Amino acid sequence: MVTKRADIAVIGAGVVGCAVAKRLSETQPGKKIVVLEKLGGVGLETSSLNSGVLHSGIHQDPNFLKSKLAREGSKLAADHLKSRRLPVMHCGMLIAVSLESLRRGLYKEWLDLWRLVKRGKEQKINLKFLTSFGIKKIEPNIRALGGIFIPDVWVIDPTIFVNVLYQEARARGVDFFFESPVLSVAKNSDSYLLHTPDKEFSAKEVINSAGLYADEVAQMAGFGQYKIYPWRGEYYEVLGEKKNLVSRLVYPALPANYPGKGIHFSPRVDGRLFVGPNAKLVPRKNYYTEEKTPPEEFLKAVNRFCPQIKKEDLVWAYSGIRPKLTNSEESDFIIKLEYSYPHWINLIGIESPGLSSAIAIAKYVDKLL
């Protein structure tokens, strides 16, 4: 078997692995960096199966690393793409309280919104309160009692973003090996040996950014304490003219322990409109298309704000799977230097807002090293 030597090996070429490889190629010039990816290209799992939102951090606990990295990373990602003249939609995020909440006793949705406002204020996120009339002014087809608007939220094409990071890392000399799943790991006194089906890689520093499978890769290196719960989020696309009904991100206000941010209106840079994602614990990490959720759940969620959308306007589009660290409560990203020599860094539970945070995560990993 061929043995390839490297200074740094990154496992997984999702948005995080590509961002980390690119960053290290800039700050550690001269070091040989390899990225080992199980699939045939970059960003083919969760990194391309999401909403493409560069989040403000308002949904996260302000004490979490997640909220800080999302705030920092979103701005960096938007600037990065803009400076390369790639599509970035500066549409902002509306978090609204539905008219229906009046019938259900109002109190609960306002409390959920108020909790988000509190989180936003603690993080100094710029937001505006909007009345029902104020909402109609910016989104004429959205009916709501009121809500908040966060201007500094962007939508990007996640596939373009991952590919830019990949191309830039490659241009700086990073070697990517596709169809190269890491199957086992052996630790020596000064390096790790990573076994793939046809090669082995020896590296003094390893970054495990294997997304949904990061717990299994960590276990190969002797860190068996992590478990990832796969929570699927499905999307429906709004077809025909109705895709023009909503042009901004419109979210409901949900409790902090909800396993997602709620089914929202998710406009895309190419002019399409999606609704989703829901949140469902699934039996496997690759359970993308089995037992599709019928449209009624999505219709109910979007009709609270936009009754014009009908069942026949919706078609099931795709799903992504969240690598969650818990089954119920909120949890933070785990970004941990497990061994100081040879270095092994685990990145586990990089669920939303992982896309937003990618460039900031890469800076954080660089500092850890």
Ligand SMILES: Cc1cc2nc3c(=O)[nH]c(=O)nc-3n(C[C@H](O)[C@H](O)[C@H](O)COP(=O)(O)OP(=O)(O)OC[C@H]3O[C@@H](n4cnc5c(N)ncnc54)[C@H](O)[C@@H]3O)c2cc1C
């Ligand atoms: C429904 C949904 C919506 C989301 N919406 C947003 C959003 O709007 N904004 C946001 O900021 N975030 C969002 N996220 C989260 C975001 O998509 C993720 O946080 C981010 O993509 C994680 O990137 P990653 O590189 O860590 O993981 P991944 O993209 O999963 O990449 C990991 C890579 O590792 C590879 N791999 C796995 N095992 C091995 C192995 N043994 N050997 C080699 N390679 C391996 C995989 O093939 C994969 O390519 C959403 C997630 C979901 C599921």
